[in-house]
Amino acid sequence: MIADGDGHSTDIPATAPGRPPRVAAVGLTAVIVAVTDEVPRILSVRPADLSRSDGGDGDALPFGPFDPDRHRTLDSGLRRLVAEQTGLDVRYVEQLYTFGDKDRHPDESTGGARLLSVAYLALTREQPVHGSGDVRWRDWYGFLPWEDWRFGRPGCIDDPIRPTLLRWIDAADDAGERRGREERAGICFGLGIAPWDPVRVLERYELLYETALVGEAPGNRSDSAPEALPGVAMALDNRRILATALGRLRGKLAYRPLVFDLLPGEFTLFQLQRVVEALGGQRLHKQNFRRTLVANALIEPTGRMQSEGRGRPAELFRFRRAVLRAKPTAGVAMPTLRPAP
Amino acid sequence: MIADGDGHSTDIPATAPGRPPRVAAVGLTAVIVAVTDEVPRILSVRPADLSRSDGGDGDALPFGPFDPDRHRTLDSGLRRLVAEQTGLDVRYVEQLYTFGDKDRHPDESTGGARLLSVAYLALTREQPVHGSGDVRWRDWYGFLPWEDWRFGRPGCIDDPIRPTLLRWIDAADDAGERRGREERAGICFGLGIAPWDPVRVLERYELLYETALVGEAPGNRSDSAPEALPGVAMALDNRRILATALGRLRGKLAYRPLVFDLLPGEFTLFQLQRVVEALGGQRLHKQNFRRTLVANALIEPTGRMQSEGRGRPAELFRFRRAVLRAKPTAGVAMPTLRPAP
DNA sequence: CGAATTATGCTCTCATTGAGCATAATAAGG
DNA sequence: CCTTATTATGCTCAATGAGAGCATAATTCG
Numbered sequence: 172m173i174a175d176g177d178g179h180s181t182d183i184p185a186t187a188p189g190r191p192p193r194v195a196a197v198g199l200t201a202v203i204v205a206v207t208d209e210v211p212r213i214l215s216v217r218p219a220d221l222s223r224s225d226g227g228d229g230d231a232l233p234f235g236p237f238d239p240d241r242h243r244t245l246d247s248g249l250r251r252l253v254a255e256q257t258g259l260d261v262r263y264v265e266q267l268y269t270f271g272d273k274d275r276h277p278d279e280s281t282g283g284a285r286l287l288s289v290a291y292l293a294l295t296r297e298q299p300v301h302g303s304g305d306v307r308w309r310d311w312y313g314f315l316p317w318e319d320w321r322f323g324r325p326g327c328i329d330d331p332i333r334p335t336l337l338r339w340i341d342a343a344d345d346a347g348e349r350r351g352r353e354e355r356a357g358i359c360f361g362l363g364i365a366p367w368d369p370v371r372v373l374e375r376y377e378l379l380y381e382t383a384l385v386g387e388a389p390g391n392r393s394d395s396a397p398e399a400l401p402g403v404a405m406a407l408d409n410r411r412i413l414a415t416a417l418g419r420l421r422g423k424l425a426y427r428p429l430v431f432d433l434l435p436g437e438f439t440l441f442q443l444q445r446v447v448e449a450l451g452g453q454r455l456h457k458q459n460f461r462r463t464l465v466a467n468a469l470i471e472p473t474g475r476m477q478s479e480g481r482g483r484p485a486e487l488f489r490f491r492r493a494v495l496r497a498k499p500t501a502g503v504a505m506p507t508l509r510p511a512p
Numbered sequence: 513m514i515a516d517g518d519g520h521s522t523d524i525p526a527t528a529p530g531r532p533p534r535v536a537a538v539g540l541t542a543v544i545v546a547v548t549d550e551v552p553r554i555l556s557v558r559p560a561d562l563s564r565s566d567g568g569d570g571d572a573l574p575f576g577p578f579d580p581d582r583h584r585t586l587d588s589g590l591r592r593l594v595a596e597q598t599g600l601d602v603r604y605v606e607q608l609y610t611f612g613d614k615d616r617h618p619d620e621s622t623g624g625a626r627l628l629s630v631a632y633l634a635l636t637r638e639q640p641v642h643g644s645g646d647v648r649w650r651d652w653y654g655f656l657p658w659e660d661w662r663f664g665r666p667g668c669i670d671d672p673i674r675p676t677l678l679r680w681i682d683a684a685d686d687a688g689e690r691r692g693r694e695e696r697a698g699i700c701f702g703l704g705i706a707p708w709d710p711v712r713v714l715e716r717y718e719l720l721y722e723t724a725l726v727g728e729a730p731g732n733r734s735d736s737a738p739e740a741l742p743g744v745a746m747a748l749d750n751r752r753i754l755a756t757a758l759g760r761l762r763g764k765l766a767y768r769p770l771v772f773d774l775l776p777g778e779f780t781l782f783q784l785q786r787v788v789e790a791l792g793g794q795r796l797h798k799q800n801f802r803r804t805l806v807a808n809a810l811i812e813p814t815g816r817m818q819s820e821g822r823g824r825p826a827e828l829f830r831f832r833r834a835v836l837r838a839k840p841t842a843g844v845a846m847p848t849l850r851p852a853p
Numbered sequence: 854c855g856a857a858t859t860a861t862g863c864t865c866t867c868a869t870t871g872a873g874c875a876t877a878a879t880a881a882g883g
Numbered sequence: 884c885c886t887t888a889t890t891a892t893g894c895t896c897a898a899t900g901a902g903a904g905c906a907t908a909a910t911t912c913g
Contacts (some may be wrong), residue, residue, distance in 0.1 A: 196626060197538065204529060239626030243614040269610045269630050273584040285580030287611050354834075441891080459871065461892075466869090482890025483878035493695075782860080788882075800902065807900085823910035839865025 198288045199249050200270075200409070202416035203261060203407045204299035205308065206433045209450045212297060212308040213413065214257060230309060231406035233257060234411070237289065249291045256443075258301045261293040263433040267415050270408060278377050290412045292419060294432040309403075312452070314413055316402045317360070318372060319452045327401040328360060332379065336360070339382040369451050374417035376411060421451055424503055428469060431490040436472055439485035440464065463503065469494050517553040538578045539629045540590050541611075541750070543757035544602060546638035546649065547684035547774045552790045553638060553649040554754065556746075571650065573599060573754070578630065590632045598641045603773040611749060631753045634761060635773040642745060644801050650744075655754055657700070657743045659713060660793045668742040669701060673720065677701070680723040710792050712806070713759035717752060763793055765844055769810060772831040780812055780826035781805065788844050804844065810835050 195356050203214040215230035235252040235296035242248030246264055253259055267290040300306045312319040336356040357363035359375045383400045404410070423429055430446055442461050464470050470488040478484035544555040556571035576593040583589035594600055603671055608631040641647045649721045653660040657668050684690035698704035711719040724741045745751070764770055771787055785801050805811050811829040819825035 238614070238629075239612075239614075245610065245612040245628075266609060268607060269586065270577070271580075271581070271586040271630075287578075287586075289612075439891090456871070456873090458873085458892080458894090462871085478879070480890085481880050481888075483880095483892080485891060780860090795900065797904090797905085799861075799863090804901085821859085821909070822857075822911045824859060824861080824911095 196286050198234055198286060199237050199460070200288045200290045200412055201233045201249060201253050201293050202267070202290065203233065203253060203257065203293045203295060204311070204416070204420065204433065205295050206446045206449050207254055207297040209445045209449050211311040213311050213314075213398060214259075214300065215307060216307045217305040217307075218258070224357065228284075229404055229406065230409075233306075245289055246291075249289075249293070255292060257306055259295055259298065260512070261295045263292075263429060265292045265419075266290075267292050267412070267419055270412065272408070278506075285288065288412075290415065290438045292416045294429060294433065294478065296433060311413070312416065314405060315372065315376065315417065318369075318417065320367065321452060321454055322446055331401050333362070335382055336362075336378075340454045363439040367453075369453060370418055370422045372414045372421065373411070375391075376414035380411070401505075417450075424450060428490065428494065428503075430503060434490075437475070437487045437489050438495050439477055439487060440470070441485060443470075443503075459504070467494065469503075537627050539575055540578050540586070540632050541591050541629045541631045541753055542574045542590060542594050543602065543608070543631065543754060544574065544594060544598070544634045544636060545652070545757070545761065545774065545791050546636050547787045548649075550786045550790050552652040554652050554655075554757075555600070555641065556648060556650045557597070557643065557739065558646040558648075561582060567817040569744055570717075570747065571750075574751045575629070584803050586630055587632075590630075590634070598643045598647055600636055600639065602636045604635040604770060606633045606760075607631075608623060608633050608753070608760055611753065613749070614740060631756065633757045635770060637774060637776065637815060652754070652758065654744045654750055655712065655746060656717065656758065659710075659718065659758065661708065661710075662793060662795055672742050673701065676723055677703075677719075678794075708794075711759055711763045713755045713762065714752070717755035721752070736782075756853055758791075765791060769831065769844075770836065771844060775831075778817055778828045780818070780828060781811070782809075782826060783830075784844075801844070808835065810844070 176403055201214075204349060205212050205214075216233055217230050233253060233256045235256065237248050239244065242251060245266065249264060250261065253261055269287060269289045271285065271287040273285065297308060302309070317323060317325050317332060340349060340352045340356060343352050354363075355378065358365045358368075359371060359378050361367035379400055403411075405413070411459075420429065424447065430443065430450075433446055434443060435449075440461050441457070443464075444455055444457065469491060471491045473485045473487045473489055476484040477487050525844050542555075546555075547790050555574060557574055560573050563753055574594060574597045576597065578589050579587065579843065583592060590605060591602065591755055592604055610628060610630045614626065614627065638649060641649070650793065658666050658673060660666060677822040681690060681693045681697060684693050695704075696719065699706045699709075700712060700719050702708035720741055743751075746754070761770065771784065771791075775784060781802050782798070784805075785796055785798065788801075789796055810832060812832045814828045817825040818829045
């Protein structure tokens, strides 16, 4: 190993040199995504024996320890974990982020060791799950309701969020701090001149977390409890992980053809558009969406048609794999919403 | 990272339920970046007592154990690690990726535990370092020489890389596999019609690693040793981490104003351009670069001038902080190089 | 003073993208 | 059968942004 920190002056004495570093428990957390009926869903488990004091109530993301003896890589460990807990064979897997904050988990439940969690994003098609516990698909936007603009500006922005942010802004110490907060809130939620940026999911979540949980200012406790955060709560920092995943997915859609891992092998262009809209949380211009797909040669016609319901039948397409290795950037457009939609 | 479907082969029974998860050693690795004299540099340490059999020779990235008792968060742990080992106060820190492959580290050196490493990108201005070991700044492109196109197409692409790739392509089992390899190589290194994409640093490194280290095909050992990989070698998987960092940094430059953390408070537009070029590994059109900066309001004039050497004196600018919170995307342009520059 | 050198302003063109009109193909209802 | 509603698909137009290069300004060097 490379020379470890020997005897530097620190608040807490370092470990004795030569000894292996102090260990922390390492876990894997999975955000498993599917889209059906224009609803983006994530897989959640509801542990029956989870004590309420554990940092949150309700659902949790599939989680399991990373066992170095069983898994050669983190990726394979995650695939195995998902298969064991849900019976799913996911089509795409990507590491998101490693969470290791002290306050993310009470130390008792891991025998005193800090719990480090490597979070993953996994994509699949919605299918029945057979897990050991209470495993089921849940609407992603149930946990982050302010992120879905498909049916207009979400109501929760005007009611709980905006006033809370305004109070937080007013509680700033000086004018400079006030201005900073005002700008930050404006950019995050598109309140001022700034447009709504679908990708800034994590920034929004963290702003809400700060303002609703910590209160207005340090040492200035407000009456707003953690429950003031809109949307369904989750265990531990699982909602933060959800926000990380949604932001990453939205960002990556624009330059990587990930959508097709959420779709069946053949699909109409409108079905594809609906999935993209569901993930992006906003509506897209139909003709322009099609034009981009054709221009980027992301799809190829199968020749078959699908006539469902009224109207002219739509042609069925499939993903054109060759594109994966041709264009440096091959994805579906995801414009930033203008201030006044 | 595109998921590879490996790793399911290791069938080892799961740990007994209820027991705390098996622990792995967790470390932090830092890619500390500075740019001076148009050379992008990273900080490296050269451990004197490192045995050559340890997975590579020569330099290593600053590394240290993550001690949960001392650090509330991974970020703070990294900042402390960097300060202790190098005396630097970095200006920007971002988590990159967590590496945990089995073959990244021999198990003996950690007392049998798997070494997991959370890699970070850190930006600073170049300054003297005072570490305990042999700590110094090194040219980033010394480790990844094929990434620097500022002085034309790098020679190593035509000499060691291209022939190696061609042999690898020829060694494919069937025509389909062959075509796949051909495309992959073409896209990575801009050999065919595909342009050179500066961001695909990691893809290129992994392709080189596969072809040079593993040999042409499974079971088909070639004469190419690990040393066939162009550029200066590093310990363990540190070069992979370097590639991850460079790719992330190049990608993020375009939409986040990270460059300014590498620059002094006041700078000329051309100095700024040189830093961006150094990181991007390619030249930029001077007038268009300036136009973009002005259009995005990323900078503001200080009124002062700098006359250095010949020619008309340049105006000094500073970063306009307000932009951080206004535009959803505020960065410097980084075009993908055309096939024939 | 003239040549070389660097900074800065401006134009021209082309590709991309937002927006919307127009047409095609089907089902449902009189 | 004919009309209307509905969905799919093709096409145009305008605004924007990016690539390329010419032109001008302000210096240093000989």
